Amino acid sequence: MSTLPKVCYEIFVRSFCDSNGDGIGDLNGIASKLDYLHDLGVEALWLTPIHPSSTYHKYDVQDYTAIDPEYGSLDDFRRLLAGVHQRGMKLYMDLVVNHTSVHHPWFEQARLDANSPYRNYYWWMTQDRIDALGVAQREQTADAHEINPWHANPGDPERYYAMFWKGMPDLNYDSEGLREDVYGIVRYWLTEVGVDGFRLDAARHIYPPWLREKNIEFWEEFGQVVRQANPDAYTVGEVWAKAEEVAPYFKGLKANFHFDLSFAIQRIIATGKDAGLVEALMRDYRLFGTHNPDFVDATMLTNHDQVRIGSVADGNLDKMKLAAAMLLTLPGQPYIYYGEEIGMLGRKPDERIREPFLWTDRRDDPDRPRWIKPLYSRRAAVRAVSLQVPDPDSLLNHYKRLIALRKQHPALAQIVRPNLRPALGYDRKIIAYYRTHPTEPVLVIHNISGRTKLIKFGEEESSFNRILFQTQGTPTLSGSRLRLTAYSSIVLGK
Ligand SMILES: [Ca+2]
Numbered sequence: 402m403s404t405l406p407k408v409c410y411e412i413f414v415r416s417f418c419d420s421n422g423d424g425i426g427d428l429n430g431i432a433s434k435l436d437y438l439h440d441l442g443v444e445a446l447w448l449t450p451i452h453p454s455s456t457y458h459k460y461d462v463q464d465y466t467a468i469d470p471e472y473g474s475l476d477d478f479r480r481l482l483a484g485v486h487q488r489g490m491k492l493y494m495d496l497v498v499n500h501t502s503v504h505h506p507w508f509e510q511a512r513l514d515a516n517s518p519y520r521n522y523y524w525w526m527t528q529d530r531i532d533a534l535g536v537a538q539r540e541q542t543a544d545a546h547e548i549n550p551w552h553a554n555p556g557d558p559e560r561y562y563a564m565f566w567k568g569m570p571d572l573n574y575d576s577e578g579l580r581e582d583v584y585g586i587v588r589y590w591l592t593e594v595g596v597d598g599f600r601l602d603a604a605r606h607i608y609p610p611w612l613r614e615k616n617i618e619f620w621e622e623f624g625q626v627v628r629q630a631n632p633d634a635y636t637v638g639e640v641w642a643k644a645e646e647v648a649p650y651f652k653g654l655k656a657n658f659h660f661d662l663s664f665a666i667q668r669i670i671a672t673g674k675d676a677g678l679v680e681a682l683m684r685d686y687r688l689f690g691t692h693n694p695d696f697v698d699a700t701m702l703t704n705h706d707q708v709r710i711g712s713v714a715d716g717n718l719d720k721m722k723l724a725a726a727m728l729l730t731l732p733g734q735p736y737i738y739y740g741e742e743i744g745m746l747g748r749k750p751d752e753r754i755r756e757p758f759l760w761t762d763r764r765d766d767p768d769r770p771r772w773i774k775p776l777y778s779r780r781a782a783v784r785a786v787s788l789q790v791p792d793p794d795s796l797l798n799h800y801k802r803l804i805a806l807r808k809q810h811p812a813l814a815q816i817v818r819p820n821l822r823p824a825l826g827y828d829r830k831i832i833a834y835y836r837t838h839p840t841e842p843v844l845v846i847h848n849i850s851g852r853t854k855l856i857k858f859g860e861e862e863s864s865f866n867r868i869l870f871q872t873q874g875t876p877t878l879s880g881s882r883l884r885l886t887a888y889s890s891i892v893l894g895k
């Protein structure tokens with residue numbers, strides 16, 4: 402495996418940077434900000450979908466080999482990719498192949514003609530068959546609230562299956578023709594265009610619930626297709642479920658997002674209490690490792706489907722710094738959701754966790770997308786990049802320092818075979834761990850409470866006496882006693 406990017410960054414394309422004044426973030430906008438991202442220390446970008454689509458989020462694709470004109474052209478994309486590669490970074494596309502748009506030509510033909518070769522690209526059943534199978538309703542999941550997934554096609558005795566929304570019919574991977582078409586799309590982007598990998602949307606829903614056991618086999622085959630096209634290509638699955646369900650997906654996919662960790666950090670930030678984070682992580686690593694010892698644990702505080710960490714922290718910058726310090730010192734391959742590094746805020750509905758990025762404090766900043774008027778990430782509530790750059794104590798510079806630290810120390814940079822072990826005795830207001838290493842181990846301690854904590858080191862901790870990083874200014878370590886102020890973190894070496 403080629404070197405894995407040590408820090409990744411998710412861009413909600415519509416909201417990042419507008420290059421042409423139409424108010425919509427676009428590919429040329431991203432290209433104009435590559436120096437910002439490179440300077441932050443990011444090594445890979447995941448772009449939310451950029452294919453033609455009728456929605457603002459574009460998770461309902463109409464054409465898998467084109468670029469939505471709102472975002473630019475294929476030439477723009479190639480230029481962006483070249484700029485990413487020039488800086489030694491990688492670019493991952495969001496590949497949404499659980500479903501298409503109802504406006505995709507496959508579905509348009511399938512719904513018009515039951516004898517179309519595209520009919521079995523989707524799931525069709527009569528009401529009698531649906532009832533006989535007992536699948537008329539589905540259980541709600543964290544990512545899909547639809548209870549009645551079978552939708553009428555006027556004049557058609559059969560209904561089609563769409564688990565998220567009737568505008569996004571699910572694809573049927575029992576169709577060999579579909580598999581070949583999707584693999585062709587994968588090869589096109591990897592070999593003809595040269596993207597570095599894919600984020601795989603709704604990976605756990607590829608087969609419907611009554612055939613769920615076929616998911617893992619599908620992703621194994623998909624993984625082989627990816628490796629044949631480019632042995633170094635990267636895949637990361639969105640399996641929004643408990644670690645037990647995520648684990649077998651590592652058989653086919655290099656990486657999967659760690660939702661349990663995301664929620665655990667959010668709970669810690671919201672409550673100020675630890676419920677055994679390090680032990681839970683070590684258990685998850687063992688689970689993942691049983692399916693693939695070289696699993697890549699893709700970690701995040703939040704993504705474009707979750708309440709922003711800034712709002713989980715109630716706008717408290719110290720808590721945001723704590724969350725960043727946890728994400729960037731724990732094992733795994735962290736993904737920063739755009740705007741987390743400047744403290745953007747946002748609660749559901751979804752549009753509100755996807756508000757425009759703030760580049761400058763100018764009211765009329767042409768870079769700032771205007772497709773939606775911000776409710777949470779307003780200039781009065783969130784300091785723009787231009788204001789945070791010169792402030793050494795800003796959240797942005799905190800992120801930058803942590804990213805640099807992560808890359809500088811091999812114990813922190815290790816991704817495959819996570820090197821984690823608990824430290825100190827149990828204290829629900831402290832999270833402490835070693836990132837083990839044969840020659841350069843580090844000790845990380847976070848005070849997750851709102852009060853200063855006095856911590857007495859044991860024998861093993863006492864050998865870590867060199868401060869590599871700390872949240873606030875003055876040293877707080879004397880001998881075997883550590884004084885850690887509220888929500889602050891310290892990283893120690895020998
Ligand atoms: Ca634009």
Ligand SMILES: [Ca+2]
Pocket residue numbers: 499500571572606607608609
């Ligand atoms: Ca599906």
